[in-house]
Amino acid sequence: MNALVDFARALDFAAHKHTDQRRKGVRAEPYVNHLAEVARLVAEATEGKDRVAILAALLHDTLEDTDATREELERAFGAEVAAVVAEVTDDKRLSKAERKQRQIDGAATKSHAAKLVKLADKTSNLRSMAASPPANWTQARKREYFDWAKAVVDRIRGTHAGLEAAFDAAYDAGIAGLQGV
Numbered sequence: 001m002n003a004l005v006d007f008a009r010a011l012d013f014a015a016h017k018h019t020d021q022r023r024k025g026v027r028a029e030p031y032v033n034h035l036a037e038v039a040r041l042v043a044e045a046t047e048g049k050d051r052v053a054i055l056a057a058l059l060h061d062t063l064e065d066t067d068a069t070r071e072e073l074e075r076a077f078g079a080e081v082a083a084v085v086a087e088v089t090d091d092k093r094l095s096k097a098e099r100k101q102r103q104i105d106g107a108a109t110k111s112h113a114a115k116l117v118k119l120a121d122k123t124s125n126l127r128s129m130a131a132s133p134p135a136n137w138t139q140a141r142k143r144e145y146f147d148w149a150k151a152v153v154d155r156i157r158g159t160h161a162g163l164e165a166a167f168d169a170a171y172d173a174g175i176a177g178l179q180g181v
Ligand SMILES: Nc1nc2c(ncn2[C@@H]2O[C@H](COP(=O)(O)OP(=O)(O)O)[C@@H](OP(=O)(O)OP(=O)(O)O)[C@H]2O)c(=O)[nH]1
Pocket: 022, 023, 024, 025, 088, 090, 096, 121, 122, 124, 125, 126, 128, 129, 132, 134, 145
């Protein structure tokens, strides 16, 4: 099917699945803002050419956070897109500490498309941590989050220079903000 039609279908699917979800930050932005930012980062990084990664970027939190199933994604967007979304989905049955460690340990062996989505997702999360942090997070918790995100990204360096530079810029700006520079 036409790439723009696919993009619109994935955006519509994700927007509906995440309808009742807001971002955790003080601004409580609509969750779709994050999905749009991640998709934009991946689309720009791949000059619109990596259809699977761009669709997976829009859909990347549907398995983790909504009632969407892998079969549903396969039917609607194909097995390849569904597989990338599954690759970037945490197993919520694990403890938070285990999930965080798994992201670090498993990052290097992901597919190229999944690594692109990871880089963009972490960049978007660091940007929003600086622009609209969760209200109850201490400076120490934010710092921990920044360093964990960097630990994940450090495992997948060499994937895409532009996305890694965008992540590093978000990291540096966020750390400077935490230190009041
Ligand atoms: N920075 C930020 N994060 C938000 C916001 N709203 C929701 N999140 C999500 O919250 C997670 C970070 O919060 P934590 O307390 O560390 O983790 P938890 O939700 O898994 O318990 C991030 O997921 P993650 O663990 O990083 O996983 P993933 O999304 O990279 O897979 C991110 O996707 C927001 O406004 N800002």
